[in-house]
Amino acid sequence: MTQPFATVVDIAADIASGKTSAVEVLEQHLARITERESDIHAFNLVTTEQARATAQQVDADIKAGKPVGPLAGVPVALKDNMCTRGIETTCSSKILEGWKPPYDATVVTRLQQAGAVMVGKTNLDEFAMGSSTENSAFGPTKNPLDTSRVPGGSSGGSAAAVAAGFAAVSLGSDTGGSIRQPASLCGLVGVKPTYGLVSRQGIVAFASSLDQVGPFTHTVADAALMMEVIGGHDPLDSTSLPQPMLSLTSVLGQGVKGMRIGRLADMPDGCEPEVLARMDAAYVALQAAGATIVDISLPSLSYCLTAYYLVAPAEASSNLARYDGVRYGMRVETGDLHSMYGATRAAGFGAEVKRRIMLGTYALSAGYFDAYYGKALKVRRLIANDFAAAYEKCDVILTPTSPTVAFPLGDKTSDPLTMYLCDIFTIPTNLAGHAAMSVPFGTGAHNMPVGVQVLAPALGEQTMFRVAAELERAS
Amino acid sequence: MSNASSAPQHSTDLPNGWEMVVGLEVHVELDTKTKLFSASPNHFGDEPNTNIDPVTLGLPGALPVLNKHAVELAIRLGLALNCTVQPSTFHRKNYFYQDMPKAYQISQYDQPINIDGYMMLPGDVRIGIERAHLEEDTGKSTHIGGTSGRIHGSDYSLVDFNRAGVPLVEIVSRPDIRNSDQARQYVAELRSILLAVGASDAKMEEGSMRCDVNVSVRKPGAEFGTRCEIKNVNSIRAVGKAIDYEARRQIDVLESGGTIRQETRHWDDGEGRTHTLRTKEDADDYRYFLEPDLVLLDPDQEWIESIRASLPLLPAARRAQLATLTGANKESESVYVIVERGQDDYVSAVAQAGGDAARALVYVQQAFAEEGATPKVAASDIATLTQMERDAKITATQAKTILSEMVANGGGDPVAIAAAKGFEALDTSAVEAMVDAAIAQQADAWAKYCAGEEKAMGALVGAIMKSSQGKADGKVVTAILQARRAK
Amino acid sequence: MTSQLSGMLDHFADIDKLDLSNVAPLAQPFPLKNVFREDVVVAGLDRDEVLAAAPAAEDGRFRVPPSLGLGEQ
Known part of the structure; x- marks a missing residue:
């Protein structure tokens, strides 16, 4: 699929070589924001002035011959659950509206050091809980390819910002598919790295044992470059893997010859036929490039949804308990402390967040822990074991990223369970802590994009990116 | 505490x-x-x-x-x-x-x-x-x-x-x-x-x-x-x-x-x-x-x-060590207090300098409540003081006075302080003369004491301490009185 | 919302079918151990900046309504 906007790699090269300037690139993006943002609502905040100042600094540095980073002058958008010092970070929740973090997330610092220019904070399902970005307290984001449809979620704003050319690249967070699914629905590359490969420090936690940060880009090469900038050990995150970042940009041309590609023998129901057709095309393309297709099975796949919707809410119920109106964020004043907590949280959280907090609280409570949370952790082991067995037979597994293309706004908001089914293919990766990415691979129903998901074992990013690059060449 | x-x-x-x-x-x-x-x-x-x-x-x-x-x-x-x-x-x-x-x-x-x-x-x-x-x-x-x-x-x-x-x-x-x-x-x-x-x-x-x-x-x-x-x-x-x-x-x-x-x-x-x-x-x-x-x-x-391997000797072991060194009971107050203050090493240093460990335990407990683990007074000077008392060159009361002065001045040579204060042990014959004088003056008390009324000894000792201006060693006086009665 | 929740819990009963008796729970993806920091002070946050973002503050501290119960310690 061709895309109309310049890539990160090209922008960075053109700015570094003086072919264009950071200010010029920024103004092109700001112009597109001016033109379409009111229809799309990708952003909670556009940081025009800071962006101009940063771009000017980049240009001045280049003019002065100072060394600049690999993203010098590249406009980036950040999901609004990433702490940015002095710049409002809301998680699209009323409870954090107006909150300006006194510190930067590690990934934000790394982007700054690489010379990136932040253009704004993007909309999301409140606290990243959702699959359509309709759960934002500040209104839904629309899919730039068809504004009657959702961009996916929860990182829908970050996906829309790149798909609409508001930023060359964006960062999202992925707890159960929140990068890959919107990437798929907006026709982008989206990466969920191995758990621990990218620092979570400064990312507002949803479910700590599942959350990972990753990029949205137009191309696989851009995604590889972004991963190299944001990835690698961070001493401020105890779960950060103690090893140097993998080189990804160097492997993209290596092809897939001799590689074993896993195909799910028992595909779950509910996939659109056009999506399945694109999957078949993907297998054919990889085979043509020298890979072998092997059938594998993940017997516990159908239980992953349950495990996820117990584990993630359980952790969330604890992670979100800190929004109590004492130290920051919203407070509803009442006569005593405990009624203040209740009133603040009742007014500050939206319905989906409340639903998950209740679910998680229940799953962890005495008397139900073993039946719900305890069992969910065991199912988590089962799916990890399933993957281990599958990766004896294959190097990567291919699945659809989403069972459907982007659906119309309002289509799934009445029944949470229907919405949760959007995540059937993305959730297992998070439960296992593995790597996965979505690569655009043609279009399906309504001429909307279809994404193919490449799943790889922990730290299998190099293999995963080789397959993704091959799919990109074939698409 | x-x-x-x-x-x-x-x-x-x-x-x-x-x-x-x-x-x-x-x-x-x-x-x-x-x-x-x-x-x-x-x-x-x-x-x-x-x-x-x-x-x-x-x-x-x-x-x-x-x-x-x-x-x-x-x-x-x-x-x-x-x-x-x-x-x-x-x-x-x-x-x-x-x-x-x-x-x-x-x-x-x-x-x-x-x-x-x-x-x-x-x-x-x-x-x-x-x-x-x-x-x-x-x-x-x-x-x-x-x-x-x-x-x-x-x-x-x-x-x-x-x-x-x-x-x-x-x-x-x-x-x-x-x-x-x-x-x-x-x-x-x-x-x-x-x-x-x-x-x-x-x-x-x-x-x-x-x-x-x-x-x-x-x-x-x-x-x-x-x-x-x-x-x-x-x-x-x-x-x-x-x-x-x-x-x-x-x-x-x-x-x-x-x-x-x-x-x-x-x-x-x-x-x-x-x-x-x-x-x-x-x-x-x-x-x-x-x-x-x-x-x-x-x-x-x-x-x-x-x-x-880097753990220090723990309080219980230190108390046992101090008890062995000083002959005190390991559960006695003085042993607990000294170890709690961390002054057991100091007591040990006094003993190593030739001092009397048992006396040192008492001195340190009494005089160094306000000091830390390493009192300013040199351990060797405390050792000398215990020797002077043990050898009856000074009395217990005089030793206490000298100790107070050493603590107040942050140290000092006990021999010099004793000399400056005119503390010198009376020789035994002088004390015996004082005892005999007291027996003569306090005949009633002497009679009662000889009849087995131990309390009566107090009056006799008091008289002797007075006539010696505190220089007689109480222990020596008591020993002489007991010897006289036994005759 | 309560009916939606009970509907979800019914759906989640699907895992009751599994025999999990010999399965060890997996709470974290990878078995890392002994991740430490050295005991060295790093400059923290500015009190005025932090208190300015608080819903209510007084006298260098966060102000909260009175509690009708007691905390833990």
């Missing part, structure tokens, strides 16, 4: 054969530079909210990273309490309160770092230590308005998070304590161990050591009774008082046909009684689960052994 064995024995037998069963949960703040999970200072008494960072405040996105030195101190303490150090994990204990920033406390739950230790108390009483685990401290609230800063009826509260995240070890004893004396001895001994290994400054008055007490009563041999937990017991004295009060309260309830409710009670030191704080029915469900932001803590054997 006085040591346990020297404190007055106010634990009394319970009526009608009741026995108390007591367990202690002691929280101690570890003496680290920074907090358990973040790099803000761990420092008492600073301006409110000046030792804060994203982790301390529970800001969105903040992540904990474990302080290695806190772990090392926890292991030091565990080894000193004869615990097994094991692989351990951290859990989240979820509850809402204003001084708990994340609305959960990170604490060790079912896999604590130290388990199965013990402590020995006087009389070879062994108190089991169930566990000594790591956790983080909370912030501190000040209640404004209402009556005298108490929480009930206050208008509002102000919260300072300087203490939030300070590393704590909670030491949980087994219910092996049977009276309030043992409880006080346990806390005092724990404090001495904490100071000895450098784990904590253990200042109960600053809250760096805090006791919760579990009390139940039963008839000996019966099953354990229902226990109550008493909080806010903030001194060793209060530990004893609270336990004695609570045991008697429970006995009163049981003997009047009532039952004990499992509840948390608050010790009011001013009133000298406990109040119900909350009953088990309103206990929170803490929804413990493994802290996903932290990883397994599994200290390798090499590290544990290097910590063990």
Whole structure:
């Protein structure tokens, strides 16, 4: 699929070589924001002035011959659950509206050091809980390819910002598919790295044992470059893997010859036929490039949804308990402390967040822990074991990223369970802590994009990116 | 703070054969530079909210990273309490309160770092230590308005998070304590161990050591009774008082046909009684689960052994050593006091300089209460002083005077001070002459003394001391009088 | 919302079918251990900046309504 906007790699090269300037690139993006943002609502905040100042600094540095980073002058958008010092970070929740973090997330610092220019904070399902970005307290984001449809979620704003050319690249967070699914629905590359490969420090936690940060880009090469900038050990995150970042940009041309590609023998129901057709095309393309297709099975796949919707809410119920109106964020004043907590949280959280907090609280409570949370952790082991067995037979597994293309706004908001089914293919990766990415691979129903998901074992990013690059060449 | 064995024995037998069963949960703040999970200072008494960072405040996105030195101190303490150090994990204990920033406390739950230790108390009483685990401290609230800063009826509260995240070890004893004396001895001994290994400054008055007490009563041999937990017991004295009060309260309830409710009670030191704080029915469900932001803590054997090798001699061993050196009982007050002050090495130095260890023990206990582990007065000068007294060159009274002067001046040669004060021992013949003079002057007293009335000796000794202007050695005088009577 | 929740819990009963008796729970993806920081002070946050973002502050501290119960310690 061709895309109309310049890539990160090209922008960075053109700015570094003086072919264009950071200010010029920024103004092109700001112009597109001016033109379409009111229809799309990708952003909670556009940081025009800071962006101009940063771009000017980049240009001045280049003019002065100072060394600049690999993203010098590249406009980036950040999901609004990433702490940015002095710049409002809301998680699209009323409870954090107006909150300006006194510190930067590690990934934000790394982007700054690489010379990136932040253009704004993007909309999301409140606290990243959702699959359509309709759960934002500040209104839904629309899919730039068809504004009657959702961009996916929860990182829908970050996906829309790149798909609409508001930023060359964006960062999202992925707890159960929140990068890959919107990437798929907006026709982008989206990466969920191995758990621990990218620092979570400064990312507002949803479910700590599942959350990972990753990029949205137009191309696989851009995604590889972004991963190299944001990835690698961070001493401020105890779960950060103690090893140097993998080189990804160097492997993209290596092809897939001799590689074993896993195909799910028992595909779950509910996939659109056009999506399945694109999957078949993907297998054919990889085979043509020298890979072998092997059938594998993940017997516990159908239980992953349950495990996820117990584990993630359980952790969330604890992670979100800190929004109590004492130290920051919203407070509803009442006569005593405990009624203040209740009133603040009742007014500050939206319905989906409340639903998950209740679910998680229940799953962890005495008397139900073993039946719900305890069992969910065991199912988590089962799916990890399933993957281990599958990766004896294959190097990567291919699945659809989403069972459907982007659906119309309002289509799934009445029944949470229907919405949760959007995540059937993305959730297992998070439960296992593995790597996965979505690569655009043609279009399906309504001429909307279809994404193919490449799943790889922990730290299998190099293999995963080789397959993704091959799919990109074939698409 | 006085040591346990020297404190007055106010634990009394319970009526009608009741026995108390007591367990202690002691929280101690570890003496680290920074907090358990973040790099803000761990420092008492600073301006409110000046030792804060994203982790301390529970800001969105903040992540904990474990302080290695806190772990090392926890292991030091565990080894000193004869615990097994094991692989351990951290859990989240979820509850809402204003001084708990994340609305959960990170604490060790079912896999604590130290388990199965013990402590020995006087009389070879062994108190089991169930566990000594790591956790983080909370912030501190000040209640404004209402009556005298108490929480009930206050208008509002102000919260300072300087203490939030300070590393704590909670030491949980087994219910092996049977009276309030043992409880006080346990806390005092724990404090001495904490100071000895450098784990904590253990200042109960600053809250760096805090006791919760579990009390139940039963008839000996019966099953354990229902226990109550008493909080806010903030001194060793209060530990004893609270336990004695609570045991008697429970006995009163049981003997009047009532039952004990499992509840948390608050010790009011001013009133000298406990109040119900909350009953088990309103206990929170803490929804413990493994802290996903932290990883397994599994200290390798090499590290544990290097910590063990670096442990100093512990108080019990030091008391035994001092007792052997001085001939004193290892459970005597002087031995406890000297070891608690850390002056046992000093006493030993006096002995090594040729001094009399037993006399040195007495001198140091009496004169160096205000000094630290290394008194300013040179050990060799104290050694000389003990020799002068032992050799009867000066009297005990004169020795005390000289010692006071040495302490006041931060040292001095006892021989020179004795000379300057004109202290010289009278030779025995001079004392004998004085004795004979006194017997002649106080014939009545002498007669009574000879008739076996020992008290009558006092008048004779007094007269002799007066005529010698205090220079006669009391022991010599007594010996001469006894010899004269025996003739 | 309660009916939605009970509907979800019914759906989640699907895992009751699994025999999990010999399965060890997996709470974290990878078995890392002994991740430490050194005991070194790093400059923290500015009190005024933090208190300015608080819903209510007084006298260098966070102000909250009175509690009707007691906390933990």
